[in-house]
Amino acid sequence: MTKTPRHGFTGPSRPSGLTRRGFLARSGLIGCSLAASPLLTPVSFAAAPWDSRLVVIILRGGMDAIDVVQPYGDPAYAGLRSSLRGGPQNGGLDLDGYFSLHPGLAPLMPLWRAEQLGFIHAVSTPYRDKRSHFDGQDLLEAGTPGLHQRRDGWLNRLLQITPGVEARTAFAIGQGEMKLLQGAAPVSDWSPDAEMALSPQAERLAGLMMEQDPLFHAALAEALDLADSAPMDADGAGSAEATGSMGQAKARSRPHQRIASYAAQQLRGDSRIAAFSINGWDTHNRQTGALTRALGRLSDTILTLYRDLGPGIWDKTAVVAMTEFGRTVRENGTSGTDHGTGGAMVLAGGAIRGGRVHGLWPGLEEAALFDRRDLMPTGDVRAHMGWIMRGMIGTDAQQIADVVFPGVELGADPGVLRR
Numbered sequence: 192m193t194k195t196p197r198h199g200f201t202g203p204s205r206p207s208g209l210t211r212r213g214f215l216a217r218s219g220l221i222g223c224s225l226a227a228s229p230l231l232t233p234v235s236f237a238a239a240p241w242d243s244r245l246v247v248i249i250l251r252g253g254m255d256a257i258d259v260v261q262p263y264g265d266p267a268y269a270g271l272r273s274s275l276r277g278g279p280q281n282g283g284l285d286l287d288g289y290f291s292l293h294p295g296l297a298p299l300m301p302l303w304r305a306e307q308l309g310f311i312h313a314v315s316t317p318y319r320d321k322r323s324h325f326d327g328q329d330l331l332e333a334g335t336p337g338l339h340q341r342r343d344g345w346l347n348r349l350l351q352i353t354p355g356v357e358a359r360t361a362f363a364i365g366q367g368e369m370k371l372l373q374g375a376a377p378v379s380d381w382s383p384d385a386e387m388a389l390s391p392q393a394e395r396l397a398g399l400m401m402e403q404d405p406l407f408h409a410a411l412a413e414a415l416d417l418a419d420s421a422p423m424d425a426d427g428a429g430s431a432e433a434t435g436s437m438g439q440a441k442a443r444s445r446p447h448q449r450i451a452s453y454a455a456q457q458l459r460g461d462s463r464i465a466a467f468s469i470n471g472w473d474t475h476n477r478q479t480g481a482l483t484r485a486l487g488r489l490s491d492t493i494l495t496l497y498r499d500l501g502p503g504i505w506d507k508t509a510v511v512a513m514t515e516f517g518r519t520v521r522e523n524g525t526s527g528t529d530h531g532t533g534g535a536m537v538l539a540g541g542a543i544r545g546g547r548v549h550g551l552w553p554g555l556e557e558a559a560l561f562d563r564r565d566l567m568p569t570g571d572v573r574a575h576m577g578w579i580m581r582g583m584i585g586t587d588a589q590q591i592a593d594v595v596f597p598g599v600e601l602g603a604d605p606g607v608l609r610r
Contacts, residue, residue: 239353239355239356239357239360239461239463240353240354240355241463241583241584241585242463242507243463243507243508243509243542243583243584244458244462244463244464244465244500244504244507244508244509244540245463245464245465245508245509245511245579245580245583245584246454246458246464246465246466246496246508246509246510246511246540247346247371247464247465247466247511247512247513248466248467248468248469248489248492248510248511248512248513248537249328249331249332249369249371249466249467249468249469249512249513249514249515250468250469250472250485250489250512250513250514250537251324251328251468251469251470251471251472251514251515252324252470252471252472252473252474252485252514252515253324253327253472253473253514253515253516253517253518253530253531253534254472254485254514254517254518254534254535255275255472255474255478255482255517255518255528256312256313256517256518256533256534256535256566257272257517257518257520257528257566258272258275258277258293258478258482258528259292259293259296259310259482259486259535259537260286260290260291260292260293260310260312260535260548261277261278261283261290261291261292261293262289262290262312262552262555263277263278263279263280263283263289263290263291264288264289264290265289265552265554265555266556267554267555267556267557268555271520271521271522271555272521272522273522274479274522274526275478275479275522275526275528277291277293278291279291282294284296284297284300286303286548287547287548289548290310290312290548293482293483293486294483295482295483295484295485295486295487295490296486296489296490297490298490298491298494299490299493299494299539302493302497302539302545303545303546304546305545305546306543306544306545306546306547307505307539307540307541307543307545307546308493308537308538308539308543308545308546309538309539309543309544309545309546309547309548309549309607310535310536310537310538310548310549310550311535311536311538311548311549311550311570311575311605311607312535312548312549312550312552313533313535313550313551313552313553313566313567313568313569313570314533314534314535314536314550314568314569314570314571314572314575315516315517315532315533315534315568315570315571315572316330316331316515316516316571316572316573317330317335317336317337317571317573318330318331318338318515318516319532319561319568320562322516322529322530322531324473324515324530326338327515327516328370328515329370330515331371331513331514331515331572332344332345332369332370332371333345333370333371334348334371334573334576334595334596334597334599335596335597335598336597336598336599340597341597342373342374343370343373343374343375344369344370344371344372344373344374345371345573345576345595345596346361346371346372346464346466347361347371347372347373347374347375347376347378348374348376348594348595349580349584349586349595350374350376350377350378350464351374351375351376351594352586352587352590352594352595353584353586356376356377357377357461358377358378358379359379359457359460359461359462360377360378360461360462360463360464361376361378361379361462361463361464361465361466362378362379362380362381362454362457362462362464362465362466363378363379363380363381363466363467364380364381364382364450364453364454364465364466364467365381365382365383365446365450365467365468366382366383367468369466369467369468371466372464372466381453381457383446383449383450383453445488445491447469447488447491447492448491448492448495450467450492451491451492451493451495451496451499452495452499454467454496455495455496455498455499455500455504456499458500458504458508459499459500459501459504469485469488469489469492469512470485471484471485471488472485472514474518474527474528475523475525475527475528475529476523476525476526476527477525477526477527478522478526478527478528479526489512489537493510493539496508496510496539497539502541505540505541506541506542507541507542508540508541508542509538509539509540509542509543509579509583509608510537510538510539510540510543511536511537511538511576511579512536512537512538512539513534513536513537513572513576514534514535516530516531516532516534517531517532517533517534517535517565517566518530518531518534518565519531519564519565520555520560520564520565520566521564531561531564531565531566532561532562532565532566532567532568533553533561533565533566533567533568533569534566535550536572536575538607541609542582542583542608542609543607543608543609544606544607544608544609549575549605549606549607550569550570550605551569551570552569553566553567553569554567570605571599571600573596573599574596574599574600574601574602574605575605575607576596577591577592577595577596577599577601578601578604578605578607578608579607579608580595582604582608583608588601
């Protein structure tokens with residue numbers, strides 16, 4: 192396990208009698224970067240003034256929302272997918288008579304039945320008509336209407352306008368940078384001492400280099416996914432059967448589970464926000480196996496949070512997973528799907544109004560598709576996230592539209608949180 196200090200991170204050992212606040216104050220006196228922060232007022236050393244917990248997970252690679260939350264009730268659905276066709280008759284887990292859930296998320300069904308798991312379908316960022324993972328993720332984490340408009344991330348801007356935050360209020364967890372937490376506000380970083388061959392940042396760079404060559408790009412995605420899944424497949428862990436019920440879920444020493452366990456540990460204390468990423472969602476070919484493994488990692492992560500947070504903290508937690516874009520509604524010739532537009536957000540936690548698929552479903556008839564090939568976005572990821580911030584933290588709506596997500600139109604409250 193490694194800990195990377197940033198903006199006054201307080202390590203596990205400190206001189207006897209020196210409190211964390213005292214340590215931070217002394218660090219400011221000796222000129223650490225915190226001293227330059229306008230948040231370093233006496234009030235900034237107080238605990239975060241809200242009690243809810245927010246976990247943001249970036250699903251890097253472009254998750255196929257139509258295969259995860261399968262619209263089997265849509266008349267056009269069956270004609271668009273052949274080997275990737277879902278629905279209860281093909282192993283999907285019926286959710287509401289119209290949508291079914293990919294079996295890779297079967298371990299989460301108890302949360303669905305407890306109305307602590309939900310989805311928002313047909314959403315996207317403002318990133319349209321282009322299909323670069325690198326740019327799509329950059330825009331997703333910047334939270335801006337266009338590319339290269341801000342160097343900081345939207346979660347950090349939330350902290351900048353929220354009084355009473357300190358370095359441990361928010362954690363960027365895992366290997367590689369999390370742009371959504373980069374910026375002027377103090378945050379802490381932590382990374383597991385994992386044996387990962389490539390960090391998410393390195394994977395993104397490799398993907399960018401090969402993005403113009405579909406053959407090599409698909410080969411890279413497949414190699415990374417196989418490398419990541421090999422230990423899990425070897426011992427049978429990660430499958431729905433092996434994972435078992437929530438009550439039987441046990442921590443395993445996989446990187447995503449260690450990350451989730453560490454996040455839960457911090458969120459049980461002073462921290463209120465944690466952000467990290469899960470890779471492996473780029474499924475140009477042989478999507479069935481790759482997506483099942485990726486969903487297994489997501490399922491394990493959510494269940495680890497559920498178990499390690501405990502019921503008292505879980506009840507006031509919102510876990511929000513989002514991806515840079517969706518994928519084509521039509522299956523391609525290699526049993527996969529290509530980069531698309533409309534996707535979905537995955538929600539979990541006791542603060543979530545779950546047990547339902549939120550959002551406005553646009554339909555899959557060709558005339559209803561975006562550019563006649565992608566799921567039409569009917570909602571903005573940023574607007575949904577803005578309403579979650581407002582409900583969880585009490586952030587002013589005008590500040591969300593002016594600062595956190597510049598120019599976003601929040602619209603009406605979509606009601607994804609319990610009241």
